[in-house]
Amino acid sequence: MTFGIEIQDLTVRYPGVTAIDSLTLKLEGGKIYGLLGRNGSGKTTLLSLIAAFRRVTEGTILVDGEAPFENERLTQQICLIRESGDLVVEGEYVKGILHRARMLRPGWDEEFAQRLLDLFEVPVNRGVTKLSRGQRSALGITVGLASRAPLTMLDESYLGMDAPSRYAFYDVLLEDYIAHPRTIILSTHLIEEVARLFEQVVIIDNGRLVAHEDTESLRMRGAAVVGPAAAVDDFTTGMTVLGEQRLGGTKSVTVYGEIGRDARAVAADWGLELSPVALQDLFVHLTKGDRA
Numbered sequence: 161m162t163f164g165i166e167i168q169d170l171t172v173r174y175p176g177v178t179a180i181d182s183l184t185l186k187l188e189g190g191k192i193y194g195l196l197g198r199n200g201s202g203k204t205t206l207l208s209l210i211a212a213f214r215r216v217t218e219g220t221i222l223v224d225g226e227a228p229f230e231n232e233r234l235t236q237q238i239c240l241i242r243e244s245g246d247l248v249v250e251g252e253y254v255k256g257i258l259h260r261a262r263m264l265r266p267g268w269d270e271e272f273a274q275r276l277l278d279l280f281e282v283p284v285n286r287g288v289t290k291l292s293r294g295q296r297s298a299l300g301i302t303v304g305l306a307s308r309a310p311l312t313m314l315d316e317s318y319l320g321m322d323a324p325s326r327y328a329f330y331d332v333l334l335e336d337y338i339a340h341p342r343t344i345i346l347s348t349h350l351i352e353e354v355a356r357l358f359e360q361v362v363i364i365d366n367g368r369l370v371a372h373e374d375t376e377s378l379r380m381r382g383a384a385v386v387g388p389a390a391a392v393d394d395f396t397t398g399m400t401v402l403g404e405q406r407l408g409g410t411k412s413v414t415v416y417g418e419i420g421r422d423a424r425a426v427a428a429d430w431g432l433e434l435s436p437v438a439l440q441d442l443f444v445h446l447t448k449g450d451r452a
């Protein structure tokens with residue numbers, strides 16, 4: 161079971177700031193989405209509304225065709241894990257958190273949960289406030305994945321984990337998603353690390369939608385041009401340059417803008433290599449706005 165999401169003209173205002181600004185977005189079910197945005201761009205606000213942590217006041221959100229707020233069917237089936245550690249309750253033990261998840265989540269897989277706790281070495285008999293930051297993140301990930309919710313959202317929830325644990329998490333997420341397809345939204349600042357998981361990318365900035373595209377087509381919005389320095393310079397003259405690196409006589413220049421067929425033929429002629437742009441470079445370019 162997978163849930164799609166339809167968002168229409170969604171606006172969220174806090175005193176002095178519009179966190180979400182007339183956002184319209186349709187996400188099909190059964191894909192892994194990357195939700196990218198700079199600090200304060202509205203990611204957590206958006207995910208909290210989709211997860212029915214807050215009521216929508218302007219615009220609409222439909223998950224699997226229904227509004228999620230105070231909708232029991234949906235709240236059991238939508239799982240949002242936030243980095244802020246919603247699971248960390250004074251006096252609560254890891255075992256207690258797992259028990260609650262087991263009761264609440266219709267799709268809970270106990271064996272899988274135990275496998276994840278072992279993998280990430282989470283001590284189950286410890287109070288949650290005594291866990292290290294990485295262990296708390298791992299507990300969040302365990303609850304997020306083992307719930308097998310048709311809509312699973314992880315909001316920076318793996319940020320506290322060290323690199324080997326994060327990579328183990330990416331592998332296990334992909335493996336479990338293939339075995340149990342569902343809609344997964346990952347919000348992250350570790351863009352390059354997670355990019356290979358994303359089927360589609362949603363970029364928001366100042367609460368507005370900047371891009372929603374297949375990851376590959378987004379990466380084709382520009383190119384990394386590599387080859388002899390002089391030829392690379394000639395080829396990229398007049399293009400929007402996102403960054404460059406030089407190593408001896410070889411240069412790599414990342415440009416924004418589609419490279420047409422004729423230009424590609426010229427590049428091949430000049431011995432230049434073209435490859436898609438790193439998602440992070442595009443993200444920086446698309447969100448730099450007035451703040452740069």
Ligand SMILES: Nc1ncnc2c1ncn2[C@@H]1O[C@H](COP(=O)(O)OP(=O)(O)OP(=O)(O)O)[C@@H](O)[C@H]1O
Nearest residue numbers: 174175177179197198199200201202203204205206
């Ligand atoms: N409870 C609140 N009261 C007032 N303003 C808020 C509240 N929550 C969020 N904001 C503001 O709304 C905007 C969006 O915040 P949000 O937490 O959704 O961004 P984010 O993209 O998740 O940021 P980050 O990447 O830093 O976690 C920010 O300007 C933030 O200061």
